[in-house]
Amino acid sequence: MVKAIVLRTAGVNCDAETVHALKLAGADVDLVHVNSLIAGKVTLDSYSILVIPGGFSYGDDLGGGRVLATQLVRKLRGPLDKFVQDGKIVIGVCNGFQVLTQAGLLPGKLDANASGKFECRWVRLKAAPSLFTKNIEYIEMPVAHGEGRVVGDVYDNAVFLYVDSEGEEAEYPANPNGSAHGIAGVVNEKGNVLGMMPHPERNIYTESHPSWTQGHVGGEGLKIYQNAVRYAEEHL
Amino acid sequence: MTSEQLSSEKALRIQTIEIAPGKDVLGEHVAAAIQELGVAVQKVETTKRYYVACQDTLPQELFADGKTAKVTKTTSVSNAWIVEVRYKPGVMDPVQQSIIKTLSDADVHATWAATAQRYFLFGVSHDEVKKICKELLVNDLLQDVLFGWEILTVDPAKPIQTEENTIVKDVPLIQATDEELMVASKDLTLSLNLDEMKAVQEYFKELGRDPRDAEIQMIAQTWSEHCKHKIFTSPISYTENGVTHSIGSLMKDYIKKATSDIQSDWVVSVFHDNAGIVKGTDEMNVAFKVETHNHPSALDPYGGAGTGIGGVIRDVLGVGKGARPLFNTDVFCFAPPTTSEIPAGILHPRRILKGVVAGVRDYGNRMGIPTINGSITFHPNYLGAPLVFCGTAGIIPAGMEEKSIQPGDIIVVVGGRTGRDGIHGATFSSAALDADSATSAVQIGNPIEEKRVLDLLMQARDRNLYRSITDCGAGGFSSAIGEMAEQGCHVQLENAPVKYAGLSPWELWLSESQERMVLAVPQEKLQELLALCAEEDVEAAVLGNFTDSNKVLVVHKEKTVVELDVKFLHEGLPRKEKIASWKPQKIEEPELDEPDYGKTLLKMLGMPSIASKEWVIRQYDHEVQGLRVQGPFSGNGPSDASAVRIQHGKQTGVVVANGINPRYSAIDSYAMAACAIDEAMRNVVCAGGNPNRTALLDNFCWGTVNEESLGRLVRAVKACYDVATLYKTPFISGKDSFHNEFRTGQESISIPDTLLISALSIVENVAKTTSMDLKKTGNTLYIVGSTYNELGGSHYYELAGAVGKNVPIVRPEMAKKHMEQLYAAMQKGLVKSCHDCSEGGLGVALAEMTIAGDKGIHVNLESVPQIGCANPSQILFSESASRFIVEVGDEEAFEQMVEATKIGKVLAQKALVVTHNEEPLIDETIEAMSTAWRGALTW
Incomplete structure (x- = not known):
C-alpha cells in the first residue's frame, strides 16, 4: 500500500480532510507533527507521498508559510531534498503551496490577492498534463485564501488555470486572486512537486459541490489524490 | 558598570528590521477607509517593523523573500506623514512567539520581539492625520502612536521592565458604612449592590478580618451577573394587566422546565456544562453553545469579536471532556452603516461592522473552523451597544460528556500565558458602557495558540490524561478553578506562566488572558500529559491541586492571597425578589396608501437587514474541514440554514439556523420571542432539518434593567416556554446579557429587547437536505x-x-x-x-x-x-x-x-x-x- 505522510504543525487546519481524501484514494496515511520529523521520531524515507495541507501555519506570522518554510529549510533540508530527488511526490495545497514556494521547492511566489481580500468561493480549473492531472480536463473546487496571486515567470510550470464556464481565461471572480494567466497551480521541473491554491480535498463527496441540489455531482477533487497514489503504486 | 548590569544591557540590544509588502493591500484598504472618513488622501503606503531583542545579526531572509516582502528602511519620506502604531508596553504581541521560534530554527537566540505598523499618508494635513489615527488606525486602549512629517526617528519598542509584585492588600470593609461599601464597590469595579456588599461584610465580620484584594475580587466575579445570571435565577414578582404572581426563577420555571416537560430522549447534557449536548450517531454526539461578546466589541471591534469567537470555541473545547469544533455561527446587531450622528465615545457602526467581521474572520479562519451560518440585523438603537453573538458546535465521543474531580488531582493550566489584559471582564460586562469604560477589560486573541491547545487536548482526551477540564473565560483562574473546586483547592499562584513580571497576585488570579484551559489531572498521568504538551509546543504549568478542604486556598510566594469557604463563595449570594410588570402598549396601525409594489420591493431588497451579506460571508472560510453539505449560499441567494456532516465518511449531519426579530419588541416581546423560535424552526425545516430532532439555544440581550424591561423579559421567556413545548424543541443551553446601553450624560441609548434563537437539528442522511x-x-x-x-x-x-x-x-x-x-x-x-x-x-x-x-x-x-x-x-x-x-x-x-x-x-x-x-x-x-x-x- 502506498504510504503517505500529512505534515501538521501549529495553525495547519486542513489536515483531517486531507487525510480522509488520501485514504479514499487508497493510501495508508500518517498525520505527523513537524516536530516528530525534526526529532527523528519519524523519517520521510518510509513514505512515497508528502502532503503539506492548508491552514495558517504559525499564524502566517512573517508572511504566508514563511515560518514553516524556514523550519523545513533549516531543519529538514537533507531528507526533503532526497525525497524530491528520488522522484517521490510532494503536494502543497493553499498554505502548503506557499510553504513550498518559500522553501524554494517550487518556482514563483504567492502575493496578496488583487482584490485585497480573503475570499472563499468555488472556482473552475483547466488542467494541463502532469502526473497529477491524468483524466482531468476541467475540475471544480473551492479556494479560500487572501494571498494566492502567483507572481514570477512560471507559466511553463502551470498545471491548473482558473477559467470561466466556457473554459476561457477569466477575470475576477472566476480568477479569484488576479494571478497572471489565471495560474492556480504549478509543478516543479521534474514534475513530482505540486503546489495549488484551490482545495481538492474539499471536493470529495457527492454533496461537496455547492450546486449538488441542482444536479452538479461533486467528489471529483479525489481524482488528484488518486492520480498521485496510482503514480506512486506504479513508479515508487 | 558591573558585569551584571553589562549583561542586562546587552540582553536588551534591540534590533529593528523593516519590511515593505509586495502588493500593498493594507495601504489600499487604509486609503479607501480614509476616503470613507471624508478625507481626500492621495495615497497610503505601509511597512511593517519588527523589533527583536537579540545579540546576533538578524537573518533578513527569514523576514523577506524579496518579492512578496522586501527589506527596507524608512526614516524619511517626502511629502508624507509617517505614522507608526505599536502595541502599548505590556500588551501581548501575538507575533512575538513566531519570531522567536523562527529565529531559533535558524540558530539565532532572541529573548523578546514586537511588531509595529507604519503608514505613509500622502496629501493630508496635520489635523487630518490626527483624525485618521483616532478614528481609524489606532485603538488607544491597546496601541500607542508616533508620527511626524517626512521624518520619523523613533526609539525601538522594548519589553517592559517591571519588578516582581507580591503585594496583597486588605480592603477595609468590616467597619465600613453602607455608603463606604458602595464607594468600594464602584472604586474596585465590583458591580456589587448594597445587599451583596453587606453579605460580604457579614461573612468577613464573622471571620474577624477584612477581605484581601483578591478575595473581594473573586467574590465579585463569582457573584457577577455575567457568571451567576442573577436576573434569570432570582425570584420575580410579576404583574401583568394588574394581576400579580410570583415566579421562582425564569430559568427554572420556564426555560429548564420547557426542556424537562418535552422529555426528548435524544438530549444528552443540558444547562450544567459549558455547552448543551444532543445525541448524534451511536458513537458521536454534538455540543452547541452561543455566547455574546458585546461590551468588548463596542470598544475594540476586531479584538472583541475575535476573543468572542475564541471564548465560545473554548467553551466547546471544555464541555464534558472536550469536543472538537465543527462549525461557527455568528450573528451581529449593529446600527445602520449609514448612520451620520455619532455621540462621543462611540465608534462609527461601519467601523464596528468591519472590525467585528475581520475579528471573526481572522480567528475562525485561522482555527480552521468553517463559519457556515449567521445573520446581521440593523436597528438605530444598537448604536452604542452593538451585539456580537458567537456560536460554535463540536463533536464529542459518546460517553465523554461527564467529568469529575477527585481530591488530589493536579491543577494544570495549558496554553497562553497570563498578563494584565482583560481584567474585570465579568464585572465590567455586568454594567452599562459610558465614554470612560474600563480599558483593561479588552483582551487580545491569538488563534494559533488556541489551535495548538485544540490539537493537544484532543489527543490528551483520547489518551485519558485528565479527569476534568474547563476554560478560562470571564474571571480567569478565579472563575475556572473556583468553579472546578467544588470541594476545595490549593493553588500556588507563582507557578502560573506570565507574559511579564509585575502583576499583583489578585491580577494574576483574575486576569482574563486568552487561550488558557485548566485541567484536573490524576497524579499518575501528569508526566505523560506534560510530555505531550512539550511535543505539541504548548506551555503547561502545575498550579496546585484540588482538595477536600471545602476551602479555596490561593498562595503566592508563601503569602495567602485567597482563603474562602467554597459554600459562601457559591451559595452566599443574597437573592432579592425582583419586580417586573407589563401592560399592553397604546399603539395604532398607520394608515398608508397602497404603494407602487415593484418599487417598494426593490427598496426593501436594499434595506440592510434584508440585503445580501455576501461581502461578509465570502471573507469567512465556510468550506474548511470539507464537511459542508448546505452552505451559506443557495445558488446566488441566501440559504435559510446550513448543513454539515458530523464526521468524514458518514451521512449523519446537522442543520443549523437562527431566528432574531428585534423589530417586534417595540410592540410585544412575547410575539418577538415566539417569532424568533418560529423563524429558527422555519429555517431548519427549509433546509431539510428534522423538526422532531431540533434543539434550541436562547441568547437574551436586554438593555436598561428596570421594572418595565423585566416585565418584557418575563413575557419573552413565557413565549419561549409556550412555543418550545408545543414545537417539542428543548432548550439545551443559553446565555443572557443585560445593560446593553450607552450612557451619554443624562441620556441612555438602550438596545431593543433582543432574543437570538439558534437551532440545531440532527439529520440521518445529509443527502436529503435541500436548498x-x-x-x-x-x-x-x-x-x-x-x-x-x-x-x-x-x-x-x-x-x-x-x-x-x-x-x-x-x-x-x-x-x-x-x-x-x-x-x-x-x-x-x-x-x-x-x-x-x-x-x-x-x-x-x-x-x-x-x-x-x-x-x-x-x-x-x-x-x-x-x-x-x-x-x-x-x-x-x-x-x-x-x-x-x-x-x-x-x-x-x-x-x-x-x-x-x-x-x-x-x-x-x-x-x-x-x-x-x-x-x-x-x-x-x-x-x-x-x-x-x-x-x-x-x-
Whole structure:
C-alpha cells in the first residue's frame, strides 16, 4: 500500500480532510507533527507521498508559510531534498503551496490577492498534463485564501488555470486572486512537486459541490489524490 | 558598570528590521477607509517593523523573500506623514512567539520581539492625520502612536521592565458604612449592590478580618451577573394587566422546565456544562453553545469579536471532556452603516461592522473552523451597544460528556500565558458602557495558540490524561478553578506562566488572558500529559491541586492571597425578589396608501437587514474541514440554514439556523420571542432539518434593567416556554446579557429587547437536505401556512417610518403539523426548493428565490390563503409566521402529504411577476432585484 505522510504543525487546519481524501484514494496515511520529523521520531524515507495541507501555519506570522518554510529549510533540508530527488511526490495545497514556494521547492511566489481580500468561493480549473492531472480536463473546487496571486515567470510550470464556464481565461471572480494567466497551480521541473491554491480535498463527496441540489455531482477533487497514489503504486 | 548590569544591557540590544509588502493591500484598504472618513488622501503606503531583542545579526531572509516582502528602511519620506502604531508596553504581541521560534530554527537566540505598523499618508494635513489615527488606525486602549512629517526617528519598542509584585492588600470593609461599601464597590469595579456588599461584610465580620484584594475580587466575579445570571435565577414578582404572581426563577420555571416537560430522549447534557449536548450517531454526539461578546466589541471591534469567537470555541473545547469544533455561527446587531450622528465615545457602526467581521474572520479562519451560518440585523438603537453573538458546535465521543474531580488531582493550566489584559471582564460586562469604560477589560486573541491547545487536548482526551477540564473565560483562574473546586483547592499562584513580571497576585488570579484551559489531572498521568504538551509546543504549568478542604486556598510566594469557604463563595449570594410588570402598549396601525409594489420591493431588497451579506460571508472560510453539505449560499441567494456532516465518511449531519426579530419588541416581546423560535424552526425545516430532532439555544440581550424591561423579559421567556413545548424543541443551553446601553450624560441609548434563537437539528442522511434556489422551469409553487394582516414591526412599515400594532402571532399547533409534513415530503424527495417568508414577507421571499436560482416566478396573489388582509400590500409584505414557499415537481404526491396551496409557477423568463385578479402588481427583472439586493452592504 502506498504510504503517505500529512505534515501538521501549529495553525495547519486542513489536515483531517486531507487525510480522509488520501485514504479514499487508497493510501495508508500518517498525520505527523513537524516536530516528530525534526526529532527523528519519524523519517520521510518510509513514505512515497508528502502532503503539506492548508491552514495558517504559525499564524502566517512573517508572511504566508514563511515560518514553516524556514523550519523545513533549516531543519529538514537533507531528507526533503532526497525525497524530491528520488522522484517521490510532494503536494502543497493553499498554505502548503506557499510553504513550498518559500522553501524554494517550487518556482514563483504567492502575493496578496488583487482584490485585497480573503475570499472563499468555488472556482473552475483547466488542467494541463502532469502526473497529477491524468483524466482531468476541467475540475471544480473551492479556494479560500487572501494571498494566492502567483507572481514570477512560471507559466511553463502551470498545471491548473482558473477559467470561466466556457473554459476561457477569466477575470475576477472566476480568477479569484488576479494571478497572471489565471495560474492556480504549478509543478516543479521534474514534475513530482505540486503546489495549488484551490482545495481538492474539499471536493470529495457527492454533496461537496455547492450546486449538488441542482444536479452538479461533486467528489471529483479525489481524482488528484488518486492520480498521485496510482503514480506512486506504479513508479515508487 | 558591573558585569551584571553589562549583561542586562546587552540582553536588551534591540534590533529593528523593516519590511515593505509586495502588493500593498493594507495601504489600499487604509486609503479607501480614509476616503470613507471624508478625507481626500492621495495615497497610503505601509511597512511593517519588527523589533527583536537579540545579540546576533538578524537573518533578513527569514523576514523577506524579496518579492512578496522586501527589506527596507524608512526614516524619511517626502511629502508624507509617517505614522507608526505599536502595541502599548505590556500588551501581548501575538507575533512575538513566531519570531522567536523562527529565529531559533535558524540558530539565532532572541529573548523578546514586537511588531509595529507604519503608514505613509500622502496629501493630508496635520489635523487630518490626527483624525485618521483616532478614528481609524489606532485603538488607544491597546496601541500607542508616533508620527511626524517626512521624518520619523523613533526609539525601538522594548519589553517592559517591571519588578516582581507580591503585594496583597486588605480592603477595609468590616467597619465600613453602607455608603463606604458602595464607594468600594464602584472604586474596585465590583458591580456589587448594597445587599451583596453587606453579605460580604457579614461573612468577613464573622471571620474577624477584612477581605484581601483578591478575595473581594473573586467574590465579585463569582457573584457577577455575567457568571451567576442573577436576573434569570432570582425570584420575580410579576404583574401583568394588574394581576400579580410570583415566579421562582425564569430559568427554572420556564426555560429548564420547557426542556424537562418535552422529555426528548435524544438530549444528552443540558444547562450544567459549558455547552448543551444532543445525541448524534451511536458513537458521536454534538455540543452547541452561543455566547455574546458585546461590551468588548463596542470598544475594540476586531479584538472583541475575535476573543468572542475564541471564548465560545473554548467553551466547546471544555464541555464534558472536550469536543472538537465543527462549525461557527455568528450573528451581529449593529446600527445602520449609514448612520451620520455619532455621540462621543462611540465608534462609527461601519467601523464596528468591519472590525467585528475581520475579528471573526481572522480567528475562525485561522482555527480552521468553517463559519457556515449567521445573520446581521440593523436597528438605530444598537448604536452604542452593538451585539456580537458567537456560536460554535463540536463533536464529542459518546460517553465523554461527564467529568469529575477527585481530591488530589493536579491543577494544570495549558496554553497562553497570563498578563494584565482583560481584567474585570465579568464585572465590567455586568454594567452599562459610558465614554470612560474600563480599558483593561479588552483582551487580545491569538488563534494559533488556541489551535495548538485544540490539537493537544484532543489527543490528551483520547489518551485519558485528565479527569476534568474547563476554560478560562470571564474571571480567569478565579472563575475556572473556583468553579472546578467544588470541594476545595490549593493553588500556588507563582507557578502560573506570565507574559511579564509585575502583576499583583489578585491580577494574576483574575486576569482574563486568552487561550488558557485548566485541567484536573490524576497524579499518575501528569508526566505523560506534560510530555505531550512539550511535543505539541504548548506551555503547561502545575498550579496546585484540588482538595477536600471545602476551602479555596490561593498562595503566592508563601503569602495567602485567597482563603474562602467554597459554600459562601457559591451559595452566599443574597437573592432579592425582583419586580417586573407589563401592560399592553397604546399603539395604532398607520394608515398608508397602497404603494407602487415593484418599487417598494426593490427598496426593501436594499434595506440592510434584508440585503445580501455576501461581502461578509465570502471573507469567512465556510468550506474548511470539507464537511459542508448546505452552505451559506443557495445558488446566488441566501440559504435559510446550513448543513454539515458530523464526521468524514458518514451521512449523519446537522442543520443549523437562527431566528432574531428585534423589530417586534417595540410592540410585544412575547410575539418577538415566539417569532424568533418560529423563524429558527422555519429555517431548519427549509433546509431539510428534522423538526422532531431540533434543539434550541436562547441568547437574551436586554438593555436598561428596570421594572418595565423585566416585565418584557418575563413575557419573552413565557413565549419561549409556550412555543418550545408545543414545537417539542428543548432548550439545551443559553446565555443572557443585560445593560446593553450607552450612557451619554443624562441620556441612555438602550438596545431593543433582543432574543437570538439558534437551532440545531440532527439529520440521518445529509443527502436529503435541500436548498432555497429554484430548480426547474415549469415546476409548481405552493405556499404552506396562512397570511394575516400582520404588518406590525415589518420592514414595509419601517420604510414608511412606522411601527404599527399588528405584530405577527405564532400559531404553534398548526405550524408544527406543517413542519412535520414538509419534513416527510423532503424525505421522499418531493420538495425541489423551499424558502420561508420572513423579513419582507412573501414579496421578498419570492424575489430571493428568483435571484438564487436565476429563474423567474409567476404568482397569483389572490390564491394566497389569507385572513383579514384588506389589500395586496398586506398579503405581499406581512411577516406572518410559519409560512413556507415550496417548489414541487410531482404535484399529486406532494398534495397527498402536505396541506399547501398552489400559488404559481417557475418561469423561464427571468423576472418576478405578481398578479392580483389578473391585474399586474409586480413585474421586475431578476437583474433589477439582484442589483438592489447586492448594493447595500459592499465595500
